[in-house]
Amino acid sequence: MAKENPAKEQAAKDKRRWRVSRRGFLIGLGVVGGGLALGWRFGLPAARLGIANGLEEGGAPGGAEVSPDLWFEVNPDNTVSLYLMKVEMGQGVHTALAQLAAEELELPFENLQVIPASTARGIEDGFGTGGSTTISSLFTPLREGAATLRLMLQAKAAEKWSVEPDNLVAMNGSFFKQANPEETMTYAEAAQGVSDWEIPKDKPELKGIREFAVIGQPMQRVDFTEKLTGRAVYGYDARVDGMLYGAVARPPRFTATLKQASEGTARAVKGVVDVVIEDDFAGVVATSRGAAYRGLEALELDWDLGETYQQADIDALTQVRPGEGVVVQKEGRVAAKLKSATSIRAEYHSPMAAHAHLEPQAALVEVRSDRVIAQVSTQSPQLVRDEIAEALKRKKEDVEVTATYLGGGFGRRLNVEVAVEAARLSQAIGKPVHIGWNRSEEFRHGYVRPPTHSVLEAALDETGKIQAIRHELASGDVAFPFLPAFLSTIFGADFGAWRGGRFHYEGIENREVLSQRVKLPLKTGWWRGLGLLANTFAIESFMDELAHASGQDALEFRLRHLSASDHNQRLKRVLESAAEAAAWGTTLAEGRAHGIACSTDTKTVCAQVAEVSIEESKVRVHKITTAIDPGLIVNPDGVKAQTQGAIVFGLSSTFFEKLTIQDSQFAPQNFDTYPLITMKETPEIEVILRQSGEEPFGMGEPPLGPVAAAVANAVFALTGQRLRSLPLTLS
Amino acid sequence: MDLKINDQFYSSQAEPSDMLLWVIRDELGLTGTKFGCGAGICGACTIHVDGVAMRSCVTPAAAAEGKAITTVEGLATTQDDSERLHPVQEAFIEAQVPQCAWCMNGQMMTALAFLQANPKPSDDEITAAMGNNYCRCGCYVRIKVAVARAAELMEQANG
Ligand code: FES
Ligand code: FES
Numbered sequence: 001m002a003k004e005n006p007a008k009e010q011a012a013k014d015k016r017r018w019r020v021s022r023r024g025f026l027i028g029l030g031v032v033g034g035g036l037a038l039g040w041r042f043g044l045p046a047a048r049l050g051i052a053n054g055l056e057e058g059g060a061p062g063g064a065e066v067s068p069d070l071w072f073e074v075n076p077d078n079t080v081s082l083y084l085m086k087v088e089m090g091q092g093v094h095t096a097l098a099q100l101a102a103e104e105l106e107l108p109f110e111n112l113q114v115i116p117a118s119t120a121r122g123i124e125d126g127f128g129t130g131g132s133t134t135i136s137s138l139f140t141p142l143r144e145g146a147a148t149l150r151l152m153l154q155a156k157a158a159e160k161w162s163v164e165p166d167n168l169v170a171m172n173g174s175f176f177k178q179a180n181p182e183e184t185m186t187y188a189e190a191a192q193g194v195s196d197w198e199i200p201k202d203k204p205e206l207k208g209i210r211e212f213a214v215i216g217q218p219m220q221r222v223d224f225t226e227k228l229t230g231r232a233v234y235g236y237d238a239r240v241d242g243m244l245y246g247a248v249a250r251p252p253r254f255t256a257t258l259k260q261a262s263e264g265t266a267r268a269v270k271g272v273v274d275v276v277i278e279d280d281f282a283g284v285v286a287t288s289r290g291a292a293y294r295g296l297e298a299l300e301l302d303w304d305l306g307e308t309y310q311q312a313d314i315d316a317l318t319q320v321r322p323g324e325g326v327v328v329q330k331e332g333r334v335a336a337k338l339k340s341a342t343s344i345r346a347e348y349h350s351p352m353a354a355h356a357h358l359e360p361q362a363a364l365v366e367v368r369s370d371r372v373i374a375q376v377s378t379q380s381p382q383l384v385r386d387e388i389a390e391a392l393k394r395k396k397e398d399v400e401v402t403a404t405y406l407g408g409g410f411g412r413r414l415n416v417e418v419a420v421e422a423a424r425l426s427q428a429i430g431k432p433v434h435i436g437w438n439r440s441e442e443f444r445h446g447y448v449r450p451p452t453h454s455v456l457e458a459a460l461d462e463t464g465k466i467q468a469i470r471h472e473l474a475s476g477d478v479a480f481p482f483l484p485a486f487l488s489t490i491f492g493a494d495f496g497a498w499r500g501g502r503f504h505y506e507g508i509e510n511r512e513v514l515s516q517r518v519k520l521p522l523k524t525g526w527w528r529g530l531g532l533l534a535n536t537f538a539i540e541s542f543m544d545e546l547a548h549a550s551g552q553d554a555l556e557f558r559l560r561h562l563s564a565s566d567h568n569q570r571l572k573r574v575l576e577s578a579a580e581a582a583a584w585g586t587t588l589a590e591g592r593a594h595g596i597a598c599s600t601d602t603k604t605v606c607a608q609v610a611e612v613s614i615e616e617s618k619v620r621v622h623k624i625t626t627a628i629d630p631g632l633i634v635n636p637d638g639v640k641a642q643t644q645g646a647i648v649f650g651l652s653s654t655f656f657e658k659l660t661i662q663d664s665q666f667a668p669q670n671f672d673t674y675p676l677i678t679m680k681e682t683p684e685i686e687v688i689l690r691q692s693g694e695e696p697f698g699m700g701e702p703p704l705g706p707v708a709a710a711v712a713n714a715v716f717a718l719t720g721q722r723l724r725s726l727p728l729t730l731s
Numbered sequence: 732m733d734l735k736i737n738d739q740f741y742s743s744q745a746e747p748s749d750m751l752l753w754v755i756r757d758e759l760g761l762t763g764t765k766f767g768c769g770a771g772i773c774g775a776c777t778i779h780v781d782g783v784a785m786r787s788c789v790t791p792a793a794a795a796e797g798k799a800i801t802t803v804e805g806l807a808t809t810q811d812d813s814e815r816l817h818p819v820q821e822a823f824i825e826a827q828v829p830q831c832a833w834c835m836n837g838q839m840m841t842a843l844a845f846l847q848a849n850p851k852p853s854d855d856e857i858t859a860a861m862g863n864n865y866c867r868c869g870c871y872v873r874i875k876v877a878v879a880r881a882a883e884l885m886e887q888a889n890g
Contacts, residue, residue, distance in 0.1 A: 089831055220827060227832035228820045230763015230803040234833065237762035245757070289753060358767045358775060358867045359833040407765070407833025408867050439768045637827055641873070645830055648869025671772040671865070680862040682871040 070142070072101070072149050078173050078188040079111045080149075086134050087116065087379050088223060089406035089413070091700045092638040093134045095221045099634055100139060103214045104146035104206060106170040107187070114222065119385045119401045135634055135696050136602065140206075147204035150187075152197055157190035209632065209694055218637035223405070235377025235404045236436045238364035243432040244273055246425040247292035249282040249299060250445050253664035254522045255306030258282065264300035275299070276428040283425050285433055293438075309521050311660045314352070318451040318518050320474040325514025326493035329502040332510030337468030341459035344549055346542055348456070349725040350534035352476075352659040353449040354668075355527060356676060359407020360442045365422040366432035367392065372399045372423065377406045379413040388423045410649075411526030412446060415482060440669040448659055448666070450476025450497070450524035452531070454538035464550035466561060468510035471539060473501050475531060476524035477517065493517070496525075500532035500705055503539065504571065504600040506563035522661065528646075529701040532601050533653060533708060537726060540597035540709030545722065554596050554713065555579050567605070570629050570692055571598060574607040577627035577688050582609035592622065595714025599705025602698030604630040608647070610710040611683075612718060617730060619715055621651065621683040624707065629690035631697040636689055643687045643703040650707035652677035655727050732796055736761065737805030747793035751785075752776045754792050755802060763803040765836050767865065774837040774864035778802050784844035803836040806843070818884035819843050819877075826877040830868035837864050842878045846885055854879070 070084035082101050088094045094114040102112045150170055157175040158165040168175045174184040209215075226232040251257070261282040263275045271291025276283045284295035363376040365388070372394060378384050381403040389396045406413055418435050426433040437445075458469040478496025480488045488494070493515035503511040547557035558575060562568040575598055579585070584594060591613045598607040608626040612619055624647050633639055656675050660667045668674035712723045721730060734741045736755065745754040752769075755761050755778070764787060767775035771789040778787045779801040780794065806817035816824070819839050829835045838861065845860040846852070852860070857878050866874065 091830065220824070221829070224824050224827070224829060224832070225816070227829055228803075228823055228835055228839065229807055229814075229816070230761070230836060232832065233762070236766060237756075239760060239762070288749075288757060290749065356867055357831075357833075358773065358865060359765065359831070360767075406831060408831045410867075436766070439770070641827065641830065641870075644872050645869035648871055649867070652869075670770045671768050672770065676865050676867065677869075677871075678862050678865065679858050679871040679875060682869075685872050 070145070072145065074149075074153070074187050074191045076188050078186045079113060080105060080107055080187070081113050081115050083115045085116070085119075085381060085403070086138075087381070087403045087406060087409070089379065089409035091134075091642060092221055092635065094223060095219055096135050096634045096638055097138060097142065098222060099214045099217070099219055100135075100142045101146045103212060104143045104204075105150050105173075107173045109214055109219060111173055116403055119381055119399065133602070133698060136631075136698060139632075139634075139696055143206050144204060147206060148200060151200050151204055153187050153190045155198070155200075156194050157185045160185065160190065215632075215634050216636070219635050221638070227405070232405050233375075234359055234407050235362035235364070235375060236359050236407070238362070238375035238404060238434065240364060240366060240432050243364060243366075243434050244285045244287060244429070245289045245292045246283055246285050246422055246433040246435040247289070247296050248421045248425075248435065249296055249301055250441060252303055253305055254444075254661075254666070255309070255664040256303040257306065258301065259304045260302040262300045264298050266295040266298040269295045269298050271295075274429045276425055278424070278428070281424060283421065285425050285429050285431070289436070306664065307521065309661060309664045311662065314451060314520060314522075314661060317520055318349075318453050318474060318476065320347075320453050320455045320472045321516060322455070322472065323514075325472055325474075325516035327512065328493050328498045328515045329511060329513040331508075331512070332468070334468045334470050334510045334512035337510050338457060338459050338470060341461075341467060343457050343459045344546060345455070345457045346545055346722075347724060348454045348534075348538035348541060350452045350537060351657075351726060352451050352524070353527065353653055353657045354443055354659050354674060355408075355410045355412035355446070355449075356442070356657075356671075356674070357406075357408030357410055357412055360437040360439060361413065361416045361418045361446075362434070362436035363416070363419040363422045364432060364434040365419060365426045367423060367426040367430070370398070374399070374401045374419055374423065375404050376401055376416065376419045377413060378403050378416050378419065379406070379409045379411075380415070383414075384416065384419045387420050391420045392423055392427050410528040411530075414526050415447070417446070439671070443659075443668050443670070443674065444666045447481065447523040447525035449527035450478060450518070450520070452476075452497075452534040452538075454501075454535065456538060456542040458542070458546055460546065460550055464552050464557075466505075466508045466546065468512075469503060469508055470511070471501060471503065471513045471535075472516070473498060473514070473531075473535060473538070474516045474518050475534070476520045478525060478527075478530050480517070481523065481525050496530040499530040499535065500599060500601055501535035501539070504567070505558070505561040506565055506568050507561040521664070528649065529601065529704040532599065532701060532705045533650060534726070536597065536599040536705040537708040537712070540599070540706060541712050541722075541724065544595070544597075544709070544713040544716065548716070553585065555584055558596070558598065567600070567603070570690075571600065571605045571607075574598065574605050574627040574629050574690055577690060578607040578609050578625050581627070581686060581688055582611065582623070582625035584609060591718075593714050593718035595710045595712065595717055597706035597709035597713060599702065601702035601705055604628065604697040604699065604702035606643075606703050606706055608703075608706040608710040610707070610714045612711060612714040614718065614730070619655070619711065619728060619730065621681070621711055623684040623686065624651075624710070625686045625688070626703060626706075627688040627690055628703055629692050630699050630702065631691070631693045631695050633689060633691050634696055639689060639699055640687045642699045644685050646701065646703040647685055647707050648677060648682055650704045651681065651683075651711070653726060654708040654711050655681065658727055732792065734759075734792070734795060734800060735798070736800040737802060738799075743792065745792045747796070748791050750788055751778065751790045751792050751795055751800070752787040755787060755800075761802050761804050763836055765833055767834070767837075772865070773834070774841060775834050777837040777840040777864070779840060779844055782844065782847065784841050801840075803840060806839070817843070818888050819846070819881045822877045822881035822884055826873045826880060828870050828873040828877045830870055834864065834866045834868075834870075838866065838874055842874075842881060846878070846882050850882060850886060852879070852882060
């Protein structure tokens, strides 16, 4: 197992300065003991790369004003640290990234430590951690960087030994001479005392997948000892001497705005240290969280309540308006085919839902005269830095944000409110302030998964093959609220809303998908998988309806609509694997039935078979058998864990989760009125891993896709009842 | 008031009615005990008071006065200068249970109190005992495996 994250000791390290070198690499200056720090940026616009190359010629004195996206440091104890701004929120990325790096470094896995960087280290990562993209986006650059580092060390080792670099072999963090394997030099020794580092001219050759020794192994997670002993620091756990606790006044409705605020008797509340009232913002700082909340209650707040909305209003708005959507998929001629044939039509709904990450959002912010230091549970440390800088009118460079471990993300922590709140309070009172939301604030004052409505229509030919199919979907916003307004005009349709909403069955000649925007009076946004769950529920339930309507087996029906393309063949393989493992088509025990569904997300294909029964007039899921192909697999056990977790997450939505409003307020305040799935309702889950190709695709979200449809389809097979709304409820 | 936590005495300024969770986390700095709901529903805040699993977010400090509190920080022991994990912690690592791990304090503390009372549980008994602890990341399949494994490890440890 790799070392525990020594972030705390590292936090004292100075901001490193960098010299730009060849191929966009950056060499760190002033490394203690003459070691080596090697960083790089990717995705630089061509113009800036040009500047970087120009600087190399001129040799910008004292380091240029650039900073890497991530970097390695070779430490004196022959470990290597990898600094990067990818957040560990449970998905195991630090482990998988360590595998990628260790592979090309020829370093024992346990000698590689991943260190989550803070914005203070100059790292830029505007994207944040999300969208199941971490491993796929870093797969090649990280290995190239690691290989480059190894070659640089190899060159210096060769110099020290006065031999040709080609005569050396790298293994287990050391070099040895081919001619004399007895004599070794560690990486740290090779780096010792060197200051004239040079980047190799050409890109290094990377290992082929057959040569992998670390990638593809089921590595143990690197963060568990820390987490299971209570030492790991999450945003809610962040502490600093002299810190106080803050709480912020919340509107009684999502439509309300603060007209006027005064201190009332808040200062008289025991433990209250200060009251902060600015424009539309009122908060209390106290010696304990309890006192801060009691202080809030003693404020005098005058709210303009705004309009009154009920759940029925939201439902009425969430409707497909036929023909009004933006086309997001169009193959062949759907309209003509649907007109000329008798078609089958069905509608599906999904409700709003909460993220319910178990650690509510939290931040510790210390506003000082020279800089601002923040520790935040966030998926987007750079965004948080920018937001704090803007709110406090400080320079971005003076704001340091460290993303702590996160107690779940699920899209909610791509945009957090709490950091700016703590920053405002800290700024006002001149002391470090911690704010951790309570559960009621989480349920009522954030953005939620949008409600959706899908209308599907298809025509079959006389052999039961789909001639044409159309999906019209209406959804509240997912990505749009977070993008600059002009982008919504360019995109036309919200890519978050239609994620998973297109037909991946390439054997259907005529298919069309239209996505329309539902403007709601409340905030909706990112949620694990975005539209994937709702859209797959609609499409895969509908596929099942078509199969049954024409008397075809649900598996065969799907297979016959697949093409010979690589993607469709991968889909075929997972469908067949899941079906075979679940013994699809065989007779099950009395009172049990199977349902099947599949999805594609970030090119990862996944199929699931659900086995259900009815107990005490409720659906009980006994087993989910799933086959998943995420391309190349970096950490098989990590992929398994993500698959199991996503299925349970999806089952929670399938059976329990429904967020409603009343009088312009979200109804639930805690889990008593918004229960989550527990171990009692969790079925057996069998995961079959299928691997393909030479690059990894996404894993954090894709297996969430099929589960609701697989269960609903099984319920139909068992009872003849077609359930077209989530959460599933038998009538 | 004085509180005994993991065999150490702490003096606290807390009011007797303050909930133990915040005394332990915020005042005394033992942040391994987590907050999830504050209403006794999720189980993230589970601690032991005289060996009994309690939800510290709804347990007033007064209820622990003069009793022995155990938190997750008290599970591992030190032997020959190195840390020895508790069998429950070992089992959770062996089964590679956690994802974000925010719930895991509660899962382990609940499991431990349960296994102390029922050292050889059936699968159904495990589900019943663990069925009131939320894990939003959905680690239930592995939690179940780990609790069964912890029972074995604890039996071995007790010889
Ligand atoms: S925080 Fe105590 S039960 Fe949820
Ligand atoms: S591991 Fe994240 S809540 Fe359980």
